[in-house]
Amino acid sequence: MEYKNTQAIYLQIGDQIYENILNHRWREGDRIPSIRELAIETEVNPNTVMKTYNHLQGQGIIQNQRGIGYFISEGAYQKSLDIKKNDFIKDTLPELFKTLELLGLDFETLRQYYENYRSTQKRKVKEG
Amino acid sequence: MEYKNTQAIYLQIGDQIYENILNHRWREGDRIPSIRELAIETEVNPNTVMKTYNHLQGQGIIQNQRGIGYFISEGAYQKSLDIKKNDFIKDTLPELFKTLELLGLDFETLRQYYENYRSTQKRKVKEG
Amino acid sequence: MEYKNTQAIYLQIGDQIYENILNHRWREGDRIPSIRELAIETEVNPNTVMKTYNHLQGQGIIQNQRGIGYFISEGAYQKSLDIKKNDFIKDTLPELFKTLELLGLDFETLRQYYENYRSTQKRKVKEG
Amino acid sequence: MEYKNTQAIYLQIGDQIYENILNHRWREGDRIPSIRELAIETEVNPNTVMKTYNHLQGQGIIQNQRGIGYFISEGAYQKSLDIKKNDFIKDTLPELFKTLELLGLDFETLRQYYENYRSTQKRKVKEG
DNA sequence: GTGGTCTAGACCACG
């Protein structure tokens, strides 16, 4: 696992958790890895994972049962979807469209990249 | 001018310069604002602008004439286009497509947002 | 430690690092002093050492591991040798030869100085 | 004419003047170019040449006759030789020898570069 | 503890 320099690592790990929720790998009520486990898995300091978990707990996405572990909260899926969709439409898209024009790329080109991406994904699934 | 806290300010200022080159507002050979001028304009410390300029000089986008100022290098447009296009295709697009699927959005929806964005832009230009 | 005023301090510190690599005191993979340590040792501001490290990182001589420190890169020895040898042959030697002739010194005289230098060095090693 | 970033330009211009004295192109009593003339020739700001002339006047190498111009002083050749020889033996040589060893070059290699340099020079003289 | 960013401001070389 590699991390970008442009964003805090604890947020990048948080995004992985959002992803796990949104693709239904982690479902509401599931117990998620302990701080230590996830720290080992992500090759990161436990303090960093702790920060991620605190952050997500503050957003009501996960919750802690003392002495037992962390769990995906009720309603976490919908909440994640709302947060991420809002970010996407408000921040990601306008920036995307501006970049498209700056680089002189049209929407048709984008569609081709998308087709390419999807066929690559399918192949991966078949092979994997 | 406001800065995101997700990215270093000196890089955000660098991106503005890339943008000015890519939209032809700044052309090759043009003198760009002095460190002090841009520092005032962007409301940051001159050292921060210096860091931006050092960074861009390292990439061959701008260059310095001793005692006179900074200038857009020969070939800066093409180089900027290469760098930014590469980043876009390698980093931005895969992440975009992943997010699309995570959020359950299809490409047609994306197109609608794009049309919406473009008509908003046109209106701005007309009004502006 | 004293610094010449003919060259920026951050470059002089950089040259010390090149020297440490070329004489095998620092080997590839070695962790080098932290910014703060080297700042204290060299009696300069941490920002100045940071500038040196940025500079050397840009040349691929050292690299950073987040939160841990700086390390000598793979291939740093060969790269240092290439850079310094090239500088020596392209810049130092022609200037040396020009000066020799301007001062009316012949190559034999130079050899005598060299012998003298080497015997002084040996004596130092014996004594030290 | 190109200038190095490593040394102040007014000193680099001063070195050219030392060179002209040591190779007898400029002799004691000769009138040398005015500040303006040399500024144009060297493509440098007159203030910079002024600084060079002040510097050399302070060392007794040149002197000003008000309203007439600058002249090479009596004894300038010997004085230049003393200054430059001293610098050479005290500063240049030890650094040279250290670099030789760092780069793993022996004296014989140096001699070959020297022969090469001298034959290149002769060719230039013949051709020039 | 580590590095990274940023500010405020001084001083210098050069135009």
Add this chain to the structure above:
DNA sequence: GTGGTCTAGACCACG
């Protein structure tokens, strides 16, 4: 006026 270097020191992210 221009950029370049350096200091002192704050604050943050990460280990």
